[in-house]
Amino acid sequence: MARFFLTTAIDYANGDPHMGHAFEKVGADCIARYRRLRGDDVWFLIGMDEHGQKVARTAAAENLSPQELTDRVASQFQATWRLLGISHDQFIRTTSEPHRLGVRELIDRIFERNPDDFYEQTYHGLYCVGCEAFKTPADIADGRCVIHPTRTLEEVEERNWFFRLTRYQGWLEEFHRTHPTFVQPEIRRNEILGLFRQGLEDVSASRARLPWGVPFPRPTSDGEPQTTYVWFDALPNYWTASRFPGSRASWPAQLHVVGKDITRFHCVIWPAMLHAAGLPLPEQVWAHGFIYFGGDRLSKSAGVRLDLQEAISRHGADALRYFLLREVGFANDGNFTWERFDERYVADLADGLGNLASRSLAMIEKYRGGSVPEGAPSSLDDAGARTMTAYASAMDRFDLRGGGEAVWELVSAANQYIVQTAPWSLAKQGKDRELDQVLASLARCLSRIAVLTGPFMPGKAAELWGLLGQNATLATAWQVGEQPEAAGCQVRKPEGLFPKPAPANS
Numbered sequence: 102m103a104r105f106f107l108t109t110a111i112d113y114a115n116g117d118p119h120m121g122h123a124f125e126k127v128g129a130d131c132i133a134r135y136r137r138l139r140g141d142d143v144w145f146l147i148g149m150d151e152h153g154q155k156v157a158r159t160a161a162a163e164n165l166s167p168q169e170l171t172d173r174v175a176s177q178f179q180a181t182w183r184l185l186g187i188s189h190d191q192f193i194r195t196t197s198e199p200h201r202l203g204v205r206e207l208i209d210r211i212f213e214r215n216p217d218d219f220y221e222q223t224y225h226g227l228y229c230v231g232c233e234a235f236k237t238p239a240d241i242a243d244g245r246c247v248i249h250p251t252r253t254l255e256e257v258e259e260r261n262w263f264f265r266l267t268r269y270q271g272w273l274e275e276f277h278r279t280h281p282t283f284v285q286p287e288i289r290r291n292e293i294l295g296l297f298r299q300g301l302e303d304v305s306a307s308r309a310r311l312p313w314g315v316p317f318p319r320p321t322s323d324g325e326p327q328t329t330y331v332w333f334d335a336l337p338n339y340w341t342a343s344r345f346p347g348s349r350a351s352w353p354a355q356l357h358v359v360g361k362d363i364t365r366f367h368c369v370i371w372p373a374m375l376h377a378a379g380l381p382l383p384e385q386v387w388a389h390g391f392i393y394f395g396g397d398r399l400s401k402s403a404g405v406r407l408d409l410q411e412a413i414s415r416h417g418a419d420a421l422r423y424f425l426l427r428e429v430g431f432a433n434d435g436n437f438t439w440e441r442f443d444e445r446y447v448a449d450l451a452d453g454l455g456n457l458a459s460r461s462l463a464m465i466e467k468y469r470g471g472s473v474p475e476g477a478p479s480s481l482d483d484a485g486a487r488t489m490t491a492y493a494s495a496m497d498r499f500d501l502r503g504g505g506e507a508v509w510e511l512v513s514a515a516n517q518y519i520v521q522t523a524p525w526s527l528a529k530q531g532k533d534r535e536l537d538q539v540l541a542s543l544a545r546c547l548s549r550i551a552v553l554t555g556p557f558m559p560g561k562a563a564e565l566w567g568l569l570g571q572n573a574t575l576a577t578a579w580q581v582g583e584q585p586e587a588a589g590c591q592v593r594k595p596e597g598l599f600p601k602p603a604p605a606n607s
């Protein structure tokens with residue numbers, strides 16, 4: 102059994118979960134479920150990044166301790182992931198003791214193996230509290246941070262620990278040259294190679310003025326205590342996860358799923374940190390695009406206008422999962438519009454899969470008392486076999502949209518098959534053998550569809566699986582998809598698998 106340890110980025114605990122967070126979890130969850138379906142021993146890690154200035158300030162503004170604030174935010178995120186059917190095996194919080202100990206150990210390992218990798222330097226510059234980062238002229242417009250134009254930049258000077266990232270540029274370039282698929286999709290790899298051409302800079306590893314974080318293992322030479330700075334606190338979560346009691350995470354990870362805005366941290370700083378600490382590197386980084394809504398990237402501010410809870414309740418969590426992966430995809434940027442969401446819901450789910458299931462199962466009930474007859478393979482079985490191949494090929498490349506497309510081509514083919522074979526006239530003419538073949542083919546096809554839609558719509562797939570009277574465990578039923586057997590299964594007619602929304606008032 103192949104191990105498959107995959108992670109998402111940890112979410113910053115300063116605000117409610119929004120569509121951007123949900124998109125990443127849904128995509129990674131689809132991959133996790135697909136790997137389980139293929140028989141892998143999956144460990145799926147998600148979690149929260151809970152330290153830093155912004156959390157401390159928000160907590161103070163709400164008269165809470167930072168820990169109280171992060172406890173509340175973490176439980177909101179977890180409730181949302183339950184609602185969306187995210188099947189993570191571990192939820193890491195960077196304020197947990199095993200993580201804090203792990204961060205210090207990782208830094209200690211670097212001090213022991215490569216004593217020159219950390220050095221002290223006085224840093225002064227313009228600091229954006231919104232970004233929790235010093236800003237370079239390129240990030241500043243009209244004296245303000247381009248990402249946070251409403252905040253005032255602060256002039257800051259302090260002595261910090263720095264990590265000598267520049268020392269690893271040659272090694273990193275060689276690593277990416279010899280591991281051309283380390284970061285995918287390809288466009289993200291080109292961005293990383295571009296960074297090398299610009300030349301890397303050393304990165305700050307500690308802060309003096311940060312009360313809410315992991316103490317940096319060593320004070321500066323003037324005796325000032327330091328706090329571990331964001332990347333040396335957040336990135337190690339993937340490694341410290343395995344140190345939690347009960348965790349079956351085992352380093353290295355097979356896949357980091359991250360947003361395209363943090364690819365450089367995962368493809369440059371993180372590998373260099375691990376290498377400096379003498380630890381193995383993760384196998385692959387997948388960088389997804391962003392969702393746009395009304396022309397804006399979905400983030401905290403835009404999230405006010407596109408409410409995640411509203412999107413979940415509109416047609417149910419599974420419909421939202423399907424829409425995000427099918428319409429937006431998981432590689433490039435995409436748009437969310439309520440119109441497209443409604444259109445796809447009606448066309449693909451209510452009229453597509455919902456109608457197919459309801460017609461097929463109703464006919465098996467009507468003509469064969471709900472018991473799937475024996476029936477010879479048909480052209481629909483051939484189409485199903487081709488779908489298995491196309492689906493696997495897309496999903497193995499993390500082309501989730503391609504996987505969804507393959508399944509819905511089969512849904513259309515099956516609906517066509519019903520029209521072409523006209524089972525109702527076969528029944529009228531008493532052509533029992535032909536009718537058996539059609540009904541059995543449809544039941545096998547629906548079993549396949551339930552297996553293949555599981556990673557996209559786990560709730561609805563399980564519902565369909567139950568209606569089909571199948572006994573195997575759906576989550577690992579790839580073999581059933583390969584060679585579906587339905588004869589003798591006792592089926593039930595669905596009641597509102599994908600109910601059509603009431604027409605809008607006009």
Ligand SMILES: [Zn+2]
Pocket residue numbers: 229230231232233246247248249
């Ligand atoms: Zn900023």
